[in-house]
Amino acid sequence: MPRGITAKGLATRQRIVEGAAEVIRTRGVAATGLEDIREATGTSGGQMTHYFPGGKTELLLAVARHEGEQILQEQRPLLDDLTSWTAWLAWADDLVARHERQREHCGLSTLLGQLEPGDLGVRQVLLELFESWGNALEQGIRAMQRAGEMDPGADPREYARALLASVQGGVVMLLATGSSDYFRSALDTWFARLRVG
């Protein structure tokens, strides 16, 4: 991003990024050109160059960051306060229900669809997303163990990573089959494993 950008400039840039994200969610990244995004967001060629001097690559990376933030944002505040079984179950229900509604408009599949082999920018966004997401789950597991509500023998980091992999798999299988059965089985099985008493 250019230095010395104004607050108004930032808002404009953000508006372009959000508009681009929506176009890409609908049409897919391969079928979306800069021209389409300019049209959908009412942005002139000059503005586009001003805000994204790196062109489509820079804009797509900004979209990826935006999608990554959205994925975590949508899970808040539950994700940051997984300190009771009520909170864990509400988080899980909310996650499954949202993906049932979104289907192919899922932000993560958009992100993955953007990933070209060797695309280090988007890959970095994905790594950071999974890292933050996993950390939040790990904090939740630790809180539950302290409260005596989850098995103290479960390694919080390993279980958080494994649970996160199940979430990704559950989403993929929901998109693939149209049913959330596998998603729910995966989450319920983890919870049953971790529950104490």
Add this chain to the structure above:
Amino acid sequence: MPRGITAKGLATRQRIVEGAAEVIRTRGVAATGLEDIREATGTSGGQMTHYFPGGKTELLLAVARHEGEQILQEQRPLLDDLTSWTAWLAWADDLVARHERQREHCGLSTLLGQLEPGDLGVRQVLLELFESWGNALEQGIRAMQRAGEMDPGADPREYARALLASVQGGVVMLLATGSSDYFRSALDTWFARLRVG
């Protein structure tokens, strides 16, 4: 497929399907036209119409079935004989290693890339794939429980489904991050959960 097709005809059809699968794995389904597949497989327009009267839709469905079969075939014979911890660990190692090699040429991501909203044909192929795959894992868990090697308290069907979701998630995260860490964590954590003694 037309009735009364000869063995030679079946072989030709299969050759077209396999060639098409390769082109699609490399270029992606959106960027692949019937023309590209004809060129890559040396198939005339007349032959194409003969073997796939339903056009691209029919050919893509045949490719999806082929990819689905391949995904299970690649895991055999291990997948059908998960009767010892040695077999389970070999199956898991082999699965992770193959996906590390294949990366974006993974057959399942090709299948998912083909899935258009409302595409009931490809969705059916995916449902059957997950069903067969899950059944094989379930049989393995049952065999291990009978042998006293896996926790008899674990519901074989639920655990098979949850394990399968972890596999899908592990693959997605490997494709996304370039690392198999999450994939391995997920599998190891399930195995540790199920192991007796």
